[in-house]
Amino acid sequence: NVGPIGLHPVANDPRLTSDTQFTVSVTSLAAPEKARKAFNKGEQEQRKGKLQAACDYFKNAIAVYPRYALAWLELGRVQARQNSLIEAHDSFRQAVTQDAKLTDGYIELAHVAARQQNWKELAEVTDNLVQRSPDSSPEYWLLNAAAHYNLGELKQAESGIERGLRLDPRHQLPQMEYLYGLILGKNKDYKSAADHISNYLRLAPDSKDAASARQALALFQQDASLAETEQH
DSSP states (O other), X not given: OOOOOOOHHHHTOGGGOOOGGGOOOHHHHTOOHHHHHHHHHHHHHHHTTOHHHHHHHHHXXXXXXXXXXXXXXXXXXXXXXXXXXXXXXXXXXXXXXXXXXXXXXXXXXXXXXXXXXXHHHHHHXXXXXXXXXXXXXXXXXXXXXHHHHHTTOHHHXXXXXXXXXXXXXXXXXXXXXXXXXXXXXXXXXXXXXXXXXXXXXXHOTTSTTHHHHHHHHXXXXXXXXXXXXXXX
8 A cells, every 4th residue: 555645856846946037926016116125125135045034024025015926925935945834825825815827826835735745725726727827837737646646536646647747758757657656556557557666766766755666666566466467
């Protein structure tokens, strides 16, 4: 019996870090100068690694202009770096409440939900992301499939991971192979499950999930052999 899937490689993928200068928020464009100055200072402190000072500046910006979606977003990112996940979650929720089109807010909400193993919320948030941008990022599909897998919703998990794999031909997110293997194993396609987990271990031999993946691989190879013996 293989347990819930973790999501370690996602957090380490350099392509997934966002920079506010590329993030556009309509409500944030209306922020008054005093709020913008506080926000800019917060960004400067954040880049220096002075997280508490950054937090204070972002809160100042929000106090001046509560609809400042980007300030809520960056506040949440700082809080997440401080491992204050409940506060980060609330800040990201505020970001998307103030600007429902702020994609980065949904992505960050998904990351927090994944870290908290809140699979129901992760499914809801990533269902939204994949509906809005179905072809933009394999990461959305990985998170979505992981959520549905952990909720026992294998059909949605399988279709999601297949979509994600098609968007990731260079295997930048090797854990998709691992998750696909686990899904196939649940569906009793043990040979294919073993093949995909072998792919994962070839692509990411030193990952945090490697020991669990090797254990799953051994189980599926054993099950595949038993199934083949029974057929004969």
